[in-house]
Amino acid sequence: METVIDIENIVTKFGSQVVHNGVSFRVGQGEVVAIIGGSGCGKSTLLREIIRLLRPTSGEIWLLGENVWRCSPEKMNKLRRSFGVLFQNGALFSALTVGENIALPFLEQTTIDHSLIDDLVQLRLGLSGLEASVAGKLPSELSGGMRKRAALARALALEPRILFLDEPTSGLDPVNARAFDQLIRTLSDSLGLTIFMVTHDLDTLEGIVDRIVVLGQGSVVANGSYQEVVQTDDPWIQEYFSARYQS
Numbered sequence: 001m002e003t004v005i006d007i008e009n010i011v012t013k014f015g016s017q018v019v020h021n022g023v024s025f026r027v028g029q030g031e032v033v034a035i036i037g038g039s040g041c042g043k044s045t046l047l048r049e050i051i052r053l054l055r056p057t058s059g060e061i062w063l064l065g066e067n068v069w070r071c072s073p074e075k076m077n078k079l080r081r082s083f084g085v086l087f088q089n090g091a092l093f094s095a096l097t098v099g100e101n102i103a104l105p106f107l108e109q110t111t112i113d114h115s116l117i118d119d120l121v122q123l124r125l126g127l128s129g130l131e132a133s134v135a136g137k138l139p140s141e142l143s144g145g146m147r148k149r150a151a152l153a154r155a156l157a158l159e160p161r162i163l164f165l166d167e168p169t170s171g172l173d174p175v176n177a178r179a180f181d182q183l184i185r186t187l188s189d190s191l192g193l194t195i196f197m198v199t200h201d202l203d204t205l206e207g208i209v210d211r212i213v214v215l216g217q218g219s220v221v222a223n224g225s226y227q228e229v230v231q232t233d234d235p236w237i238q239e240y241f242s243a244r245y246q247s
Contacts, residue, residue, distance in 0.1 A: 001028035010059035021218030037215035083162040084155030099135030105157040128153040145176035165197035
């Protein structure tokens with residue numbers, strides 16, 4: 001399996017606070033991988049480091065064969081077209097329609113003829129399970145679940161190889177959360193997408209994730225399938241998953 005994300009000995013410090021102290025793991029092509037851990041362990045921080053929004057103190061991050069923090073601006077711009085990001089609140093531009101939000105990556109990062117963009121927007125809406133009419137609506141006119149799907153459509157705009165998701169089911173009711181899970185799993189299976197997510201959702205972890213990486217005390221304390229991780233002899237892990245098995 002081709003390695004598409006390679007995290008090597010990441011150290012992250014904010015003043016005297018050490019968030020990461022030697023975090024290392026790999027993600028293979030087509031995997032759905034979730035990262036979990038206690039509050040303040042640096043899950044979202046690591047996600048921002050991977051996509052070059054926040055520089056780690058030391059260590060190496062490789063994405064699709066490119067060293068993220070050593071590649072040139074030109075290579076990084078090209079690399080950004082290979083991944084999409086779904087932020088926790090969707091991060092849609094409130095003054096733009098859904099269609100305009102999805103069209104932005106095409107306008108900013110490609111030379112595609114403008115006459116084709118509307119068709120591409122409709123295709124991305126369809127991939128995300130939304131009807132064509134949603135393109136003309138403002139984000140404020142959508143339900144929480146629809147906003148998540150609209151943000152996903154934008155993340156899928158440039159046909160990325162990797163999707164980064166930050167708490168994708170946060171704020172959704174159980175029915176919409178499970179529907180969103182299945183959409184993510186279907187996209188991975190049908191398109192060969194690699195999906196790397198930060199999540200707290202136990203149903204997501206058990207239902208659609210191939211592998212779980214657990215952060216604790218600045219490093220990786222577990223890395224394996226759901227069944228392997230829940231059997232790990234670590235106090236935080238045992239407490240975290242205990243609710244699943246309480247009657």
